[in-house]
Amino acid sequence: MPELPEVETTRRGIAPWLEGRGVRALVVRERRLRWRIPTGIEARFAGTRVLAVGRRAKYLLLTLETGTALLHLGMSGSLRVTIPAEPAGTHDHFDLVTTEGKCIRFNDPRRFGSLVWAGAEPMRHSLLANLGPEPLESGFDGDHLWQVARGRRVAIKLFIMNAAVVVGVGNIYASEALHRAGINPRRAAGRISRIDMRKLAAAIRDVLEDALTMGGTTLRDFNFGEGELGYFGQRLRVYDRAGLPCLHCATPVRHINQGQRSTYFCPVCQP
DNA sequence: ATGGGCACCTGGCTGC
DNA sequence: TGCAGCCAGGTGCCCA
Numbered sequence: 001m002p003e004l005p006e007v008e009t010t011r012r013g014i015a016p017w018l019e020g021r022g023v024r025a026l027v028v029r030e031r032r033l034r035w036r037i038p039t040g041i042e043a044r045f046a047g048t049r050v051l052a053v054g055r056r057a058k059y060l061l062l063t064l065e066t067g068t069a070l071l072h073l074g075m076s077g078s079l080r081v082t083i084p085a086e087p088a089g090t091h092d093h094f095d096l097v098t099t100e101g102k103c104i105r106f107n108d109p110r111r112f113g114s115l116v117w118a119g120a121e122p123m124r125h126s127l128l129a130n131l132g133p134e135p136l137e138s139g140f141d142g143d144h145l146w147q148v149a150r151g152r153r154v155a156i157k158l159f160i161m162n163a164a165v166v167v168g169v170g171n172i173y174a175s176e177a178l179h180r181a182g183i184n185p186r187r188a189a190g191r192i193s194r195i196d197m198r199k200l201a202a203a204i205r206d207v208l209e210d211a212l213t214m215g216g217t218t219l220r221d222f223n224f225g226e227g228e229l230g231y232f233g234q235r236l237r238v239y240d241r242a243g244l245p246c247l248h249c250a251t252p253v254r255h256i257n258q259g260q261r262s263t264y265f266c267p268v269c270q271p
Numbered sequence: 272a273t274g275g276g277c278a279c280c281t282g283g284c285t286g287c
Numbered sequence: 288t289g290c291a292g293c294c295a296g297g298t299g300c301c302c303a
Contacts, residue, residue, distance in 0.1 A: 002297085034299090058297075075298095152274095
């Protein structure tokens with residue numbers, strides 16, 4: 001499910017249950033995620049306290065008194081808030097149990113998610129060290145895109161999905177942002193004008209912020225039954241709409257493959 | 272350095 | 288109804 005807005009909504013959902021709380025235990029049922037959950041990570045969690053729940057790109061950062069753990073939801077991961085007595089279901093791979101009796105439960109059918117120990121300086125961890133700017137923070141704009149794209153022949157859609165360029169732009173929002181910016185996803189990144197890159201940066205920001213607003217309203221209470229994070233019912237303009245009319249000009253939306261992923265665009269609005 | 276392709280997994284849907 | 292085949296929202300890593 002998760003693209004950046006979903007990850008950020010998850011962060012906001014679990015933070016109130018974790019920040020400042022004591023950790024009773026980390027209970028691992030399945031270690032075989034994208035990377036094997038290290039044996040002994042439980043000892044880092046037990047008896048400590050959660051200082052902060054942060055985010056960098058699509059990684060959630062659980063900052064404990066003992067160091068920081070990185071949690072990634074992968075393609076199909078989700079977190080929900082429950083109680084330890086609730087029986088764990090299929091694909092409920094681990095629980096973070098607080099001293100107040102709450103249980104943050106990780107579910108991930110495809111097991112592309114991960115739980116990694118990053119120690120005292122998480123930003124120096126190899127998974128975080130080489131990431132580009134956050135799209136919703138200062139440091140990301142069209143000039144940045146234009147500068148980094150110079151000389152690059154890769155298709156613009158793959159370019160904006162590259163986390164070294166900008167983080168948090170997944171397959172859905174890449175198509176959506178390019179449609180909003182009126183840019184053909186197959187154009188070479190290095191041949192896009194500074195003006196168009198400014199449009200694109202603004203479109204990326206808008207798409208992600210819209211989704212974030214939607215998620216915030218959809219998931220006001222992240223507790224118990226409501227804690228399941230689904231995909232937001234955001235109105236997608238081109239994604240998964242092959243053959244359907246472009247919402248702007250009614251031309252049928254086209255579907256192509258780029259880098260083994262689906263891309264959707266309007267051939268008229270995105271020449 | 273860059274770009275292209277593969278890998279990791281399960282589940283849901285489609286079509287025969 | 289059963290089943291093979293295909294597709295899925297991520298991303299690190301290997302190779303040319």
